[in-house]
Amino acid sequence: MKHMEKQLGSKLIYTGHHITVTRDDIQLIDGRVSDRDVVHHPGAVAMLALLDEQTVLLVRQYRYAAQQDMWEIPAGTLEKDEDPLDAAYRELREETGYIAGSMTPLTEFFTSPGFLTEYMHVYLARQLKADRQDLDPDEFIDVKPFSRRQLQDMLAADEIKDAKTQIAILRWLVQM
16 A cells, blocks of 8 residues: 655745755645655765775764764765766765776665655765865865774774765675
8 A cells, every 4th residue: 555645735944055944734645634844955975985895985074963073984965956976976086085986876765754855875986096185165074994894893883873874884795
């Protein structure tokens, strides 16, 4: 049985740099009316960047909403009408200072489908060549290589708090 909620109306609540928020009136499957707050996001890319088949580059940056530094795979928001693969190459160089010789899809998913439209495209970046970091003015990012064993230990110790990073590393580990 397919469960559908029908949109009856929508009110714009907020417009930001990358997101908009609406409050949507909806009709539930049983006919009752309710509402949903939805954060609309253009989508994002993330890259599991392999220096070699056993070594992954992670970036560390402060995440204001979480109030802490986090180790993550490089990632970024899609620009308007940008192809996810093009964005992956762009974001990898900007955040890490590396250019990928190849980029292959690893997985994709909704980041938090209960209230957010963001869809994440995750790529496996290989054949990395050092170039230069090109950070946005509000980005302060450290880049560090981690071995397969270190990543497994970090996951086991619950030291990686970022969901996209957990998902990408786990997908990579099970494919090896």
